[in-house]
Amino acid sequence: MTLNRRTFLKQTSLLAASLHVALGEATAAAPKSIILRSSWQTENIGDIAHTPGVLTLLEHYLPEVEVRLWPSNVKNGVEEMLRKRFPKLRIIQTPEEIQQAFSECVFLLHGSGPSLVAKQDVERWRKTTGKPYGIYGITFPGVYGFPEDRQKVTPLDLDILTQARFAYFRDSVSMDFAKKQGVNCPIMEFCPDGAFAVDVRDDQAADAFLREHGLETGKFLCAIPQVRFSPWWELPSKKQTINEAKHAHNEKMKEQDNAPIREAIIAVVRQTPLKVLLVPENATQMRIGKEMLYDPLPEDVKKRVVWRDKYWLTDEAVSTYIRSAGLFGLEMHSPIMCIAQGIPAIVCRFDEQTSKGYMWRDIGLGEWLFDMDTPSDVAKIVPTVLAMAQNPKAAKMKVKKAQAFVKQRQEQTMNVLKKNVLTT
The missing domain is CATH 3.40.50.2000 (Glycogen Phosphorylase B;)
Structure with a gap:
């Protein structure tokens, strides 16, 4: 049996198409x-x-x-x-x-x-x-x-x-x-x-917590405490004995480091309509937040400050930060999660945390990066937090530029x- 040219081309095309599909399926399968x-x-x-x-x-x-x-x-x-x-x-x-x-x-x-x-x-x-x-x-x-x-x-x-x-x-x-x-x-x-790039969410948990504590979307800032070395020895899950040298250093520096954050909280509460939510980035910071930020506050300020007393996971934290007007404090990754979602965030650092804080300068947010051992930096923390709170449009413009670079x-x-x- 002989094939005419039209039949040959048609069968050749069908064979090529079948091979293409087969190869595509093989690639997709593996x-x-x-x-x-x-x-x-x-x-x-x-x-x-x-x-x-x-x-x-x-x-x-x-x-x-x-x-x-x-x-x-x-x-x-x-x-x-x-x-x-x-x-x-x-x-x-x-x-x-x-x-x-x-x-x-x-x-x-x-x-x-x-x-x-x-x-x-x-x-x-x-x-x-x-x-x-x-x-x-x-x-x-x-x-x-x-x-x-x-x-x-x-x-x-x-x-x-x-x-x-x-x-x-x-x-x-x-x-x-x-x-x-x-x-x-x-x-x-x-x-x-x-x-x-994190985008995990737990909106239900975040909304329930905010309702329980009278916090409204866009009407509160988040603040994070910290000491020089996270006291992991306080957590049974870590099974660590206390590091006496690091504990002594924490005790020596904790007031110097947390006092500016506390002063910024007082300024926000007294000079803006915003409330403040104290949040943990790690599971040791609920205790630190109560001791160093919440308990020493004046009574008139405490009425508009909420202390979160339980640890949380990243998804609930992201959903909470999205509903905030911004964040400031002594940690790195909560600010990262905020910037990822378009929320302003200020980073206060010290050398014991390694050089990671400098990424704020690297992404164009150097004006929101402060070294707690540099007095001229520390002096700028309160006015910078106030500016973020009082000029949200300008703050979000800075965030957009950083987001674009990231x-x-x-x-x-x-x-x-x-x-x-x-x-x-």
Whole structure:
């Protein structure tokens, strides 16, 4: 039987179309997979926020890639929160699941965090698989300690960063330090903390709390206390003995650090119609907030200040911050979550928290960054908080500029990751 030209072309076209569909189905059925090494602890809503933030970026910029989360800790309701937002997420925790991921995944991404937290796991990945990896938004070296402790790095730190496909730092001070230590990675740049992309929400819990305490949307500010070193030894879950040196330092500095925040609360209550909500970023700060901010307030001010006495998760915190008029205090990640949602936020820092605070300067919010050991900075805290409260339009314009820069860097860095994953 012979085929005429028209029949031949028709059958050839049908065959090509069938092959195209088959190849498409095969590709769709077997997407490339990567490991996200993240989720460092659950006693801090900022450490929790790294993971849903980076997952949101991956969902948006690499929708064709399967992500397997390799966490340190997703207990205490965090796993449920993540699965609610990311129902298809695979969480690998058993040795068998991790081994399978090492075999099937093409890339490992060390997530955003306070340091090169999982360097031993990155080293295990590269020695076991020989596959590529990248570092996404860390502080380096990121040691929470006294000055003599903060510059300690190991040859393994430097080697892991140098051999990465990219090493992104969440503050420019960290990046400069890494370069001075001899890190020579092909791509070494600033990258916003992963928490800038967080979008988990618990509106129901937030609304219930605000109703209970007479707080109305847009009519209150949030404030956060802190001491130089988070007293993790106070939490049974940490199973730590008290660090006497850090405790003594906390006691010495706590009034210096929290008094300006307290004065800003008094000024807001007495000079604006706004109320103030005292919130925790980690599970030690309810006690600190009561002792250092709430209890010493004048009685007329206390009437319009609410002290949150229970810890919360990131989703309820985000929903609460969205309903606020702004935030100020001695922490980093609640401000990040605010800026992510278009809410003004002021950061007060000290060196014991590492260099992470400088990311505020890096994203264009240097006017809202204050060093608690610099008297000229401390003197500006109260007037700056008042200006934020009294000029919300101007404050939100600053936020928009910072948001635009953050989103630009998120897109650029995710495109680098995408190229590395899809060409592996």
